[in-house]
Amino acid sequence: MIIAVASGKGGTGKTTIAVSLALVLLDVQLLDCDVEEPNSHIFIKPVITDKESVPILVPRVDEKKCTFCGRCSKVCAYNAIAVLGTHTLVFPELCHGCGACSYFCPEGAIEEVPRDIGTVEAGIGCNLRFAHGILNIGEAMSPPLIRAVKRHADTEPVTIIDAPPGTSCPVIASIKGSDFCILVTEPTPFGLNDFILSVEVLRKIQIPFGAVINRCDIGNDETVSYCNKEDIPVLMEIPFRREIAMAYSQGTPIVEALPEYRGRFIDLYNSVLRLQSVK
Amino acid sequence: MKELLVISGKGGTGKTIVTGSFASLAENKVVVDCDVDAADLHLLLAPKVKEAHLFKSGQQPVIDEAKCTRCGTCRTVCRFDAVTPEITISHIDCEGCGFCAFACPEHAIEMVENVSGEWYISETRYGPLVHARLGIAEENSGKLVTLVKQKARDVAEESGRDLILIDGSPGIGCPVIASLSGVDCAVIVTEPTISGLHDAGRVVEVAKHFNVPVKVVVNKFDLNTEMTGRIEEYCDKNGIGVLGKIPFCESVVHAMVEGKTVIEYGKNEAKNAILKIWKILAEDLGL
Numbered sequence: 287m288i289i290a291v292a293s294g295k296g297g298t299g300k301t302t303i304a305v306s307l308a309l310v311l312l313d314v315q316l317l318d319c320d321v322e323e324p325n326s327h328i329f330i331k332p333v334i335t336d337k338e339s340v341p342i343l344v345p346r347v348d349e350k351k352c353t354f355c356g357r358c359s360k361v362c363a364y365n366a367i368a369v370l371g372t373h374t375l376v377f378p379e380l381c382h383g384c385g386a387c388s389y390f391c392p393e394g395a396i397e398e399v400p401r402d403i404g405t406v407e408a409g410i411g412c413n414l415r416f417a418h419g420i421l422n423i424g425e426a427m428s429p430p431l432i433r434a435v436k437r438h439a440d441t442e443p444v445t446i447i448d449a450p451p452g453t454s455c456p457v458i459a460s461i462k463g464s465d466f467c468i469l470v471t472e473p474t475p476f477g478l479n480d481f482i483l484s485v486e487v488l489r490k491i492q493i494p495f496g497a498v499i500n501r502c503d504i505g506n507d508e509t510v511s512y513c514n515k516e517d518i519p520v521l522m523e524i525p526f527r528r529e530i531a532m533a534y535s536q537g538t539p540i541v542e543a544l545p546e547y548r549g550r551f552i553d554l555y556n557s558v559l560r561l562q563s564v565k
Numbered sequence: 566m567k568e569l570l571v572i573s574g575k576g577g578t579g580k581t582i583v584t585g586s587f588a589s590l591a592e593n594k595v596v597v598d599c600d601v602d603a604a605d606l607h608l609l610l611a612p613k614v615k616e617a618h619l620f621k622s623g624q625q626p627v628i629d630e631a632k633c634t635r636c637g638t639c640r641t642v643c644r645f646d647a648v649t650p651e652i653t654i655s656h657i658d659c660e661g662c663g664f665c666a667f668a669c670p671e672h673a674i675e676m677v678e679n680v681s682g683e684w685y686i687s688e689t690r691y692g693p694l695v696h697a698r699l700g701i702a703e704e705n706s707g708k709l710v711t712l713v714k715q716k717a718r719d720v721a722e723e724s725g726r727d728l729i730l731i732d733g734s735p736g737i738g739c740p741v742i743a744s745l746s747g748v749d750c751a752v753i754v755t756e757p758t759i760s761g762l763h764d765a766g767r768v769v770e771v772a773k774h775f776n777v778p779v780k781v782v783v784n785k786f787d788l789n790t791e792m793t794g795r796i797e798e799y800c801d802k803n804g805i806g807v808l809g810k811i812p813f814c815e816s817v818v819h820a821m822v823e824g825k826t827v828i829e830y831g832k833n834e835a836k837n838a839i840l841k842i843w844k845i846l847a848e849d850l851g852l
Contacts, residue, residue: 294603296576296735301760322736323574323767325760363623363662384644384662423767424774426707426739451576451735452602454699454706458657475821476581480603486701491657504818528788535758535789 288445289558290464290493294480296451298470299500299524302534303554304448305329306541307468308414310551315440318418319460320450321404321431327418328537332411340419340434341400342383342427347374351395358387358396379426404431408438415440429459436463453483458491466562467495468521468554473505478512485516496561498554501526521557522550566721567850568729568748570599570777574764576735578756579784582817582827584732585609586839588691589828591852594728596689597717598696599710599744601682606732609826612687612694620682620697620712622705623661626654632673639665639674657702681705684713686720693720707739714744728852737771745772750850751779752808757792762799769805779805780849782842786810809842811835 291304301318305326308316318326345358345367356369366380367387378401388396403425408417417438419431428450436459439445449460461467467488471481481497488495497513502523513520524530524540533543541548571584584606588596598606626639633652640648647659666674681704684697695717697709717729731748734740745751751772755765765781772779781800786793793810800807812834820830827835 295605296573296603297578297756298576320736322738322741323576323760323764325575325763328759328763361663361667382660382662384660384664385642386662386664386667389642389664390667421738423737423770424742426742428738453701454602455702455704456736456738458702462657474818475608475824476605479605479608483603483701490701504815506822531788534760535756535792537759 287443287466287562288439288441288447288464290447290449290461290467291470292449292457292461292467292484293451293470294453294484295471295477298472298477300470301325301329301448302500302540303468303470303498304446305539306547306551307554308446309412309539309541310548311444311555313443315415315445316448317435317439317445318448319432319435320448321419321421321428321435322450322456324418324420326448327411327416329539330411330414330416332409332416334407334409336408338406339402340404340406340431341402342381342430343385343398344378344381344383344401345376345387345396346399347376348395348397349374351393353393355392357390357392361386361390382427383430403427406431406434406438428456432456432459453487457487461493462491464493466558467493468498468558469495470498470500471509472501473499473507473509477505478509481509482512485518494561496521496557498522498524500524519557519561522554566727566729567852568731569850570731570733570744570748570751571754572733572741572744572751572768573735573754574737574768575755575761578754578761579811580754581605581609581732582821583752583754583782583839584730585826586828587730587843589826590843591728591730593726594692594730595717595721595726596691596694597713597729597731598694599713599731599740600734601697601699601706601709601713602734602740604696604698607694607696609821609824610689610691610694611824612685612689612696614685614687616686618684619680620684620709621678622681622708623679624663624676625656625659625661625679626663626665626674627677628652628654629673629675632671634671636670638668638670642668660704682709684709684716686716693724695720707743710740710743711746737768741768741771742775745775745777748777751777752782752846753779754782754784755796756785757783757789757796759792762792762796765796766799769803780808780846781805782808783810785813787812808845809838811838
């Protein structure tokens, strides 16, 4: 089973929830798919045993064979290859690696070569199997790297995915294929606005989900009302406590700083199991 | 004309709270929300939309069932797993490259223009706001960011404004890179946590990579003063100016609930800190 932990708004507590949920389960794997700003490792402190560069394929033009016919630039949807007089220029950072230019080149003048966009690291920390991706600085496209992190998924018995914030392609790449998604939010106007967007995403890609309301005693009641109205199960509520914020700030998981939370995270897992089995 | 961007690396550190406050304080400006993925600034600025436009970006394949022979060529050439075994298009996976349409031996696939969001020019009590909404599960957030920034520049030029104030998105990927282009200063709002420092460090590197000068604001600095010290040390070592530190203050959430910026919300500690930060920043930018 794959359980994704996501949220529209950043900083609501995705990593807090994903890490503590992983720590109360036996035989579990944690994948940090927030490759732009990975943070789970701060709490898990894994020993990294495997490290691989992740490339996408970009074109390299053999100008001896190239007749500058321009077919490659015609088929490229991203303006990543252009013919100027007797030169064919490639703009690797615009390339999505679809391979059309190479396939359609009538002269066979385009070879595809790997270009690294980031690194996937895997290892063990706190007795759990761990992997995360680190996007190279200046790199715009994270989904291919996220997919590379997800190739590490054991899926059985449980894989937990820590997703990036937002509602666009990196989030979809992270949560797609999950059996259940825990949406973390906070009961503020910003939290609710972004939570509603996340709900729309999950309904669109048809993944069952429930809410965790973090810092549940700040803000107002509208998030809970929204969940009631939309029939969204509230799986857990965590109050704002300075000791929780302090533990987080030092890279200490909540279940370690406040052991009384272990039971609550086991309950969270059981709620997910129950909801997932009735989907 | 100056361009000021507020980013953070880590999400939820207070970008929009800070941008909203700056919007209350800056005089002759246009405000832009470049967090097109999960925009929140409108909740503080209550915009009245004056113009709404469709955001058309890229193309998506449509299969003509009458011509399709189910040969599967499209599925073979697609690298994004966007063609299902039943030969239908999974629009969530499709990157719009068009390889399938070019490769189809029956010419049964047409690429059609994709509407992936909306963008708006609005009026607020603090002047014009240019903002957008990316459709659910859509791509091309970077292109939409570039578009709203360009529109904001047009509005600023037409109405003789001297500042473009930009609320950015979390992370370091495509929308952040798009928002960095051409800005005079990026203010990085961080928090005193190991994650906050780690993520701010990565976004500082991205800004450097694109030659954008950065300044740092530490939000909720009193939640862990030791970590705040480490952030200040990091900034000192890397020659980055710390504009100021904002204390943790319940008024911030209360103001948000009332749809007000921190500056508009009575007396509070966060307001005092932001007033000082803005004074330094405005001087630095020559406003």
